[in-house]
């Protein structure tokens with residue numbers, strides 16, 4: 001059995017030797033280069049755009065703007081609401097500007113240098129209006145959406161009478177927690193190569209986390225049959241949600257390729273990652289919590305405000321953990337939106353749960369201090385034995401065991417409760433903890449498995465490899481189901497020619513595509529067993545299966561949980577914070593590969609450190625433009641910023657979530673992590689910072 005074993009990535013050697021072909025690495029004959037021109041204002045219109053100087057750059061094939069009147073089959077600002085990753089796109093159709101960095105032109109040339117040069121020579125005159133990019137200035141547009149994307153949860157929830165209970169609680173708090181705009185920065189920028197084979201047939205190499213959704217969106221907008229659009233995404237250099245939807249540049253690249261009648265490659269420049277391809281919205285969460293003297297929660301309320309754009313709706317569902325993480329008879333949440341002049345916010349690793357667990361888990365910490373109770377004990381006191389929001393039992397929940405093991409591994413019992421009580425010389429030492437939570441999702445998927453007479457197995461499913469280990473775990477699942485060693489199996493993904501699978505988002509790939517691969521391999525094995533070695537000269541034996549929606553999800557609530565503990569050292573004079581060590585213990589179903597699994601959890605935890613201390617997309621509020629749109633000033637932690645990370649998990653057996661027992665682990669690691677760090681900073685310093693990131697100036 002290989003599942004669970006820490007086997008090396010099957011694509012590891014290709015990656016470290018530079019032979020894994022990422023989107024922009026595809027070697028396409030006759031290829032030319034596109035470079036986007038983006039808006040220098042955040043709101044208004046293009047008064048005039050002059051491309052004559054650009055067109056004179058030698059090698060330039062075309063400079064396309066809204067004046068080029070490139071035709072589309074459908075209005076790109078209309079979105080299919082049943083397809084939550086569809087975004088309103090800006091495809092050079094008119095002169096309106098909705099946000100800074102909006103694509104307004106593309107230069108196409110025979111060399112990349114010429115394309116850069118031409119793009120730089122496009123001269124634009126704007127009629128600018130004053131933009132609004134803060135919650136305050138956007139408040140007149142406030143509204144409560146009908147529902148939230150993804151699972152389509154309602155935007156409001158209520159049980160009991162929290163207002164009445166809050167007023168009569170033994171202790172209560174009402175505090176505002178804010179998290180800033182953040183921008184996904186995978187090392188690999190978004191890239192597309194568009195290649196037409198005749199006027200109605202298109203191949204797209206695209207950095208897509210969801211090749212089938214991408215195909216549908218592109219086909220719809222260009223008026224093509226979906227089967228005549230092939231999307232290929234063999235390796236992705238990080239996605240984090242930003243490559244889930246189809247964004248404007250993909251379509252603009254395809255439109256430009258059709259115009260110049262050559263394959264066009266378009267790679268976003270790093271500053272172009274800030275705006276047109278999504279972000280995590282700023283959140284403002286007002287939490288009201290009341291508790292009885294013994295610590296039992298009497299009321300819990302989360303009133304959340306986030307941004308969406310003026311042309312589209314995205315809800316960062318930060319209230320979700322408040323609804324279900326703790327037992328409380330009185331609970332209310334509401335998600336509000338304001339419309340700002342920004343690129344539409346989108347999914348970023350644990351959308352909703354990441355900022356949502358920051359606010360909730362810091363509020364729980366504050367409540368613990370007011371009750372003079374250990375923060376871990378407070379959580380155990382309010383342990384939810386069932387999902388009180390959906391009023392359903394859990395499919396499985398090992399959170400109690402995660403708390404126990406995490407506390408033991410970290411040494412939590414040695415903690416002195418008083419803030420500033422664990423000083424070491426000039427360093428203020430703080431210990432904090434928080435809870436992790438993320439839904440366990442599974443969508444219908446398909447896969448096929450094949451055996452050749454020489455014994456080789458080939459397994460294929462659409463899917464995508466974001467770097468998390470999809471090639472590897474699928475190979476393991478197939479090998480075990482077929483009863484052969486991993487070395488006999490080749491798994492291929494990332495092509496719409498393979499069976500259809502869902503978007504690699506919402507941590508659902510392992511459970512969804514993994515189940516399809518498992519069922520296909522089992523079906524092939526049954527076929528082979530029935531044949532008893534009688535091949536009848538067939539070139540191969542094949543089985544293909546499609547899985548259904550998980551019916552058990554109708555009556556069971558499915559989540560992964562975890563406990564995180566952090567130790568920070570804060571310089572008493574300078575306020576500099578170092579996260580010395582973290583411990584995370586997770587209950588997330590079957591962990592399919594101990595090596596890639598550990599990396600997934602750890603990556604999430606490191607991002608939690610980044611969330612707590614570093615990341616902040618900063619707008620110039622007068623101009624509505626992002627000022628730190630580069631990796632020098634958009635801070636993320638380096639190795640030197642991250643202490644030791646101790647990752648482990650509780651062996652959890654859950655037959656309800658998926659036949660392979662996997663719940664999915666792509667996102668849970670970031671949840672609770674920022675709160676654990678923030679709570680440790682409070683314990684170290686006695687200063688409660690409710691406004692992320694916790695930069696040294698906030699401690700002085």
Ligand code: MOS
Pocket residue numbers: 209239240241242244347348349350351504505506507
């Ligand atoms: Mo993830 S933010 O659902 O790709």
